[in-house]
Amino acid sequence: MLIFCPQHITLPGRGGSQHHNGYIIGRMDYEALTFTPEGGFHVLDFGFDSYAAACTTNIDDPDHALIVTWMGLPDAEYPTDGEDWQGALTLPRELTIRNRRLIQQPLSGLKQLRDGELAFRSGGILPRVSELELISRGGDMTLGLFTRADGSGGLRIRYDDAKREMTVDRSGMEKRFNVDQGEARTRPLPKGLHHLRIYIDRSSVEIFVNDGDAVFTTRAFPTADEAHCAFDGDAAIHMWRLKDAVTDDFTV
Numbered sequence: 001m002l003i004f005c006p007q008h009i010t011l012p013g014r015g016g017s018q019h020h021n022g023y024i025i026g027r028m029d030y031e032a033l034t035f036t037p038e039g040g041f042h043v044l045d046f047g048f049d050s051y052a053a054a055c056t057t058n059i060d061d062p063d064h065a066l067i068v069t070w071m072g073l074p075d076a077e078y079p080t081d082g083e084d085w086q087g088a089l090t091l092p093r094e095l096t097i098r099n100r101r102l103i104q105q106p107l108s109g110l111k112q113l114r115d116g117e118l119a120f121r122s123g124g125i126l127p128r129v130s131e132l133e134l135i136s137r138g139g140d141m142t143l144g145l146f147t148r149a150d151g152s153g154g155l156r157i158r159y160d161d162a163k164r165e166m167t168v169d170r171s172g173m174e175k176r177f178n179v180d181q182g183e184a185r186t187r188p189l190p191k192g193l194h195h196l197r198i199y200i201d202r203s204s205v206e207i208f209v210n211d212g213d214a215v216f217t218t219r220a221f222p223t224a225d226e227a228h229c230a231f232d233g234d235a236a237i238h239m240w241r242l243k244d245a246v247t248d249d250f251t252v
Helices: 108-113
Strands: 002-004 022-024 026-029 034-037 051-058 061-071 093-098 101-106 114-118 130-136 141-147 154-160 165-172 184-188 195-201 204-209 214-219 228-232 235-242
Touching: 061 214, 101 204, 108 114, 130 141, 141 195, 154 228, 165 214, 184 214
Parallel strands: none
Antiparallel strands: 002 022, 026 034, 051 061, 061 093, 093 101, 114 235, 130 195, 130 235, 141 154, 141 228, 154 165, 165 184, 195 204, 204 214
């Protein structure tokens, strides 16, 4: 598996973005230092803000590959630039191969961060650090994160069952950024949508589709008024507030 980041090119479905995270499956001859592709280039993440992937393993579990990527892009601007910080890192994800595609799934150990299940209600408050699991019963679906109290605006996750496509659209957020790179990303789902797992942090959303068949990573900077959620569709939804993953003090 060759994972790399082509720059200064545009790709179909990636808007105006010129910096990408992707991979090619093939064979590596370490003696000749030659990589032979067995297929084309695949996007690693279908969201807006994934770049510079780095892989590792656990010392006690070397047979499982893990990946962490930078949540940010080169030559891009973010609302926190005035605070002298910009980038973040994704959650660690476990890598497997399914049907000659790279599958990314959140580590099972992340469930230890769950701090009690909350009732999900369309129009209700969305905890700023939380995990959502959605099990679809079929049909079209729209999930709004960081909406206003009346359900408008926010980050929209839409599934069109007739087209078998899922779209993540952040154009409804009050703090818009990198608009020239496009504000919506679409991923075909030939087998339809049956499962979503979503991790929400202070300035990020990580969406895992159908047990890792696709991942959307995006930065989001909701205002105080963008504190609600909205849902239209037929699904069972579970929501948990999350505890801090790191408790050590850190001073710059």
